[in-house]
Amino acid sequence: MGEMSTGSSGGSEGVAVPKAVVARLSLYCRELQHLVQQGRTTINSAQLGKRLGVTDAQVRKDLAYFGQFGYPGIGYRCGELVEQIRRILGTTESWSVVLAGVGNLGHALLRYRGFADQGFRIVAAVDVAPQKVGQEIAGVRIGHLDRLSEVMQAHDIRIAVLAVPAPQAQRVAQQLVDAGIVGILNFAPVTLTLPEDIAVVGVDLSIELEQLVFAVVKKGVRP
């Protein structure tokens, strides 16, 4: 579990950044993009924080992990800060993504417009069902899982979205890793066991609902 104490290799930042800070960075970025769309040019830490339910000091501290982006007496320039955060997150350039598993959810993810807006492009999909392989959905051709390596090399893909049924998830994840994938967004309701150098972010829709139910029950509500 504990690694990367000596902040070397690749990343330009020395100190370890709390995971919670990175999560908030995405929220700041999203809110700032909305502000830019509305034509707003500057915002201060208190105003930005209030919109997201965090304190002004928190906003400043979070950003201070990565540099000095504000202007004393003014605040932050919205457009400029969006670019800086995108640079920090690594989303200034567009990322090519492969989708593994074109079921209900995979199908919806292929058509989801939100990804493109943030610089993500699902450029390929793979599945094992013969009736799906060869099809094209939202302009994306579905290949066979066994041809994964070819697909990945053809499109220079590094990260994958895993949307296969739970029983297949571990096996397919391993195939993704074998083919060279270094990051997986996992929608299957299982904990993947993979090499430490593979990044995994899990999204379990039922768990999100459970967390909501707990918050609701805490307030005294019952089904």
Added chain:
Amino acid sequence: MGEMSTGSSGGSEGVAVPKAVVARLSLYCRELQHLVQQGRTTINSAQLGKRLGVTDAQVRKDLAYFGQFGYPGIGYRCGELVEQIRRILGTTESWSVVLAGVGNLGHALLRYRGFADQGFRIVAAVDVAPQKVGQEIAGVRIGHLDRLSEVMQAHDIRIAVLAVPAPQAQRVAQQLVDAGIVGILNFAPVTLTLPEDIAVVGVDLSIELEQLVFAVVKKGVRP
């Protein structure tokens, strides 16, 4: 907001429970359910923790917030602990859910089997598009957003899944609250502004990918 009282057994919560603890509770529960399916009857904190990447002490401390569920020398009985955690989370009984917004994502959520497995039932859906209203998908009738109150009362619904486009999200969320919804699982990429007593859990698919990209870039990978 909590007061301490209640003697010992019969677990009711007095102390504030960290959000992170509740999140892990869901993970424990999911893993335990898999274990039960495999026929396993007991597990100790170290084994359970290892599967999820947390320490044994963490597992025990998390559970200790809610009572004493383990057996010294043995560990935890899987089936029993699943029930206890479900009781804590409030998911022993089935929850009825309304889906607001039957686009790509909403469509997939209506068909998603994972919800039913965890005791969630999307029993109604609402939208505003005339060609969608009146349709039936996965056995769920789509009603008009304006008839929300009737739909909710008919099915005794407390919580909602919000899957409308970003520009409509705040307005529709307000309508949900006005109709009596007390918890919202929000898939729209916006921060909702709602009364404090409304529970909101946000899932932004692009943000999840951003977090994955950051983790990958940290390791030295580039698109």
Added chain:
DNA sequence: GGTTGTGAAACAGTTCACAGCC
């Protein structure tokens, strides 16, 4: 033997408050 539950210690994250800057 093995394992839990839990105070105490250690660590991490957040808030405070103010110097410095515009």
Added chain:
DNA sequence: GGCTGTGAACTGTTTCACAACC
């Protein structure tokens, strides 16, 4: 005047380590 960036203080969370128990 307004606001950021940041060390120091504080709060919350995780880990340690051991008595109690099976």
